[in-house]
Amino acid sequence: MLPYLLLLILAHAGWVTTADLGNYSLVKNIFILAGQSNISGRGGVINHSLRPGVVNESWDGVIPRECESNPSILRLSGGLKWVEAHEPLHKDIDVNNTCGIGPGMPFANTVLKKDPSIGVIGLVPCAVGGTSITEWAPGGFLYRSMIKRTKAATRGGGKIRALLWFQGESDTKTLEDAKMYKVRLERFFNHVRHDLGMPNLTVIQVGIATALGPYMELVREAQREINIGNLKYVDAKGLQIGPDYTHLTTAAQIQLGQMLADAFLRPN
Ligand SMILES: *[C@@H]1O[C@H](CO)[C@@H](O)[C@H](O)[C@H]1NC(C)=O
Ligand SMILES: *[C@@H]1O[C@H](CO)[C@@H](O)[C@H](O)[C@H]1NC(C)=O
Ligand SMILES: *[C@@H]1O[C@H](CO)[C@@H](O)[C@H](O)[C@H]1NC(C)=O
Ligand SMILES: *[C@@H]1O[C@H](CO)[C@@H](O)[C@H](O)[C@H]1NC(C)=O
Ligand SMILES: *[C@@H]1O[C@H](CO)[C@@H](O)[C@H](O)[C@H]1NC(C)=O
Ligand SMILES: *[C@@H]1O[C@H](CO)[C@@H](O)[C@H](O)[C@H]1NC(C)=O
Numbered sequence: 103m104l105p106y107l108l109l110l111i112l113a114h115a116g117w118v119t120t121a122d123l124g125n126y127s128l129v130k131n132i133f134i135l136a137g138q139s140n141i142s143g144r145g146g147v148i149n150h151s152l153r154p155g156v157v158n159e160s161w162d163g164v165i166p167r168e169c170e171s172n173p174s175i176l177r178l179s180g181g182l183k184w185v186e187a188h189e190p191l192h193k194d195i196d197v198n199n200t201c202g203i204g205p206g207m208p209f210a211n212t213v214l215k216k217d218p219s220i221g222v223i224g225l226v227p228c229a230v231g232g233t234s235i236t237e238w239a240p241g242g243f244l245y246r247s248m249i250k251r252t253k254a255a256t257r258g259g260g261k262i263r264a265l266l267w268f269q270g271e272s273d274t275k276t277l278e279d280a281k282m283y284k285v286r287l288e289r290f291f292n293h294v295r296h297d298l299g300m301p302n303l304t305v306i307q308v309g310i311a312t313a314l315g316p317y318m319e320l321v322r323e324a325q326r327e328i329n330i331g332n333l334k335y336v337d338a339k340g341l342q343i344g345p346d347y348t349h350l351t352t353a354a355q356i357q358l359g360q361m362l363a364d365a366f367l368r369p370n
Contacts, residue, residue, distance in 0.1 A: 127258035129176055129184060130221030131213075134252050134262065135191070135206050136238070137269030139231035141308070142192040143204020144344070145352030159200040165189050168356045169207040174214055177206075177225045182254045184224060192227045199231040203352040208359025209266070209366075216367055226255045234272040234279065235286045240293035249297050262300060264366055265291075268308035268338070270325060275315030284324035291330050302332050306365050308358065311338040314348075332370065336361040 135141055151158040169189050177187035180194035187210070190201035210223045228248040230237075238244050256262060270287075273279040295303045309325050310318060326335065341354040350358065 128222050129224030129255065129258060129260040132224045132226060132252070132255050132260045132262045133206075133209070134226045134228060134248065134265045135204075136228040136244075136248055136265065137267050137308075138229060138233050138272060139196075139199065139348075140271075140338070140350050140358075141204055141206075141266065141268035142196040142199070142227070142229035142231055143190055143202050143206070143355060144200070144231075144346075144349035145203030145355040147200050147202040147344075147346075147349065149346055161190060161200060161202040164352065165203070166352060166356060168211055168359070169203055169352075170211070171207075172211060172214065174222050175207070175210045175225065176222060177227060178251055178255050182251065187225055191225060192229055195227045196230050203355045204229075205266070205268075205355050205359035205362055208356045209362045210359075212360045212363035213366060216363065224255055224260055226251050228252075229268075232272060233269065235269065235283060235290065236279075238269070238290055239286070240290065240297075245290075245293070249294070252298060262298060262303060264304040264306055265294060266306050266308075266362055268310075270310045270321045271312075271314045274310070274313035274317045274321050277317060277320075280315075280317035280320035280324070283321050284327055287324065288328055288330060291328070291333075304332050304334065304366070305330070306334045306336065306362055308362075309335060309337040309339065311341060312343065334365045334368070336365050 146162040146164050147159055148162055149159050171186055171188045175187045176184040177191060179185050189203055189207055191204055191206040192201045206225050228251055273283050291305055295301050309322055341357060342351045344351045
C-alpha cells in the first residue's frame with residue numbers, strides 16, 4: 103500500500119512539472135474540440151462597445167469551480183506543446199476573437215470526476231469562431247491544422263477518445279448551405295476518421311439550438327440524419343444564451359461540458 107501511495111504522489115508531482123516540458127507521453131486520453139465559437143468558448147465575454155459596428159470586447163476572467171485547471175488536464179498549445187490547461191482554452195487558437203469559457207474544461211473535469219481512473223486528459227482545441235462547414239472541408243486550412251495537431255498529440259502513445267463537434271450555425275444563412283449540410287458533414291467526419299486511421303472514432307455532435315440565419319431546422323434535421331456509426335448527439339436547445347444573443351453563457355457552457363461528458367461515458 104505504502105509504495106503504491108508514494109508512486110501516486112510522485113506521479114502526480116511529475117504531471118505538474120513535466121507538462122510544461124511538453125512531455126507527450128503523459129497524456130492517455132485525447133479529445134479533439136472543433137467547430138465554431140460556442141465550442142471555442144465565449145462565456146463571460148462582455149461587449150463594452152456603445153457604438154454600432156465598433157468592437158470592444160473583453161473576457162470577465164471568472165473561472166467557476168467546474169472550469170478550474172487540474173494537473174491531470176493538459177492542452178495542446180498552438181505551438182504543439184502539452185501545457186496545463188486553463189481557460190480560455192482556445193486563446194492561442196481562435197486568435198482573431200475574444201475567447202472566454204467554453205465546454206472543454208467542464209467536460210474534462212466531469213470525466214475525471216466520474217471516472218477517476220481514466221488517466222491524464224489531453225485536450226486539442228481546434229475551433230474557430232464564425233466558421234462554416236465548407237471552411238472545414240478536407241484539405242482546407244482548418245482541417246489540415248486539426249489533423250496536424252491531433253497527430254502531434256498522439257506522439258506519446260495517447261489514444262484519441264473522441265471528436266467533440268459543435269458547428270452549423272454559420273450554415274443556416276442560405277438554403278443551399280442548409281441543404282448541403284448533411285453531405286458536407288458526413289464527408290468531413292469520414293475524412294477525419296480516415297486520415298486519423300480510426301474508422302470507428304467516437305464523434306459527439308452538439309445539436310444547434312438557435313441560428314445565425316433562417317434555416318436552423320434544416321441544419322438540425324441534417325445533424326440528426328447523419329449516417330455514420332458511433333456518433334453521439336447532445337442538444338444545445340434550452341441552454342442559456344448571453345446578453346449578446348449569440349453565445350452560450352458561462353453557466354450554459356458548464357452544462358454543455360457535463361452533457362458532453364455524460365454522452366462520452368455512456369455505453370453505446
Ligand atoms: C516524460 O515522462 C515519462 C514518464 O513519466 C518519462 O519517462 C520521460 O523521461 C519524460 N520525458 C521528458 C522529456 O520529460
Ligand atoms: C472599451 O471598453 C472599456 C470598458 O468600458 C473602456 O475602458 C475602453 O476605453 C473601451 N475602449 C475603446 C477603444 O472604446
Ligand atoms: C456590441 O455593441 C454594439 C453597440 O450596442 C453593437 O452595435 C455591436 O453589434 C455589439 N457587438 C457584438 C459582437 O455583439
Ligand atoms: C486571423 O486573421 C488573419 C488576418 O485576417 C488571417 O490571416 C488568419 O488566418 C486568421 N486566423 C484564424 C485562426 O482564423
Ligand atoms: C465502435 O465503437 C463503439 C464504442 O466504443 C463500440 O461500441 C462499437 O462496437 C465499435 N464498432 C466497431 C465496428 O468497431
Ligand atoms: C451559440 O449557441 C447558441 C445556443 O445554441 C445559439 O443560439 C447561437 O446562435 C450560437 N452562436 C453562434 C455564433 O454560433
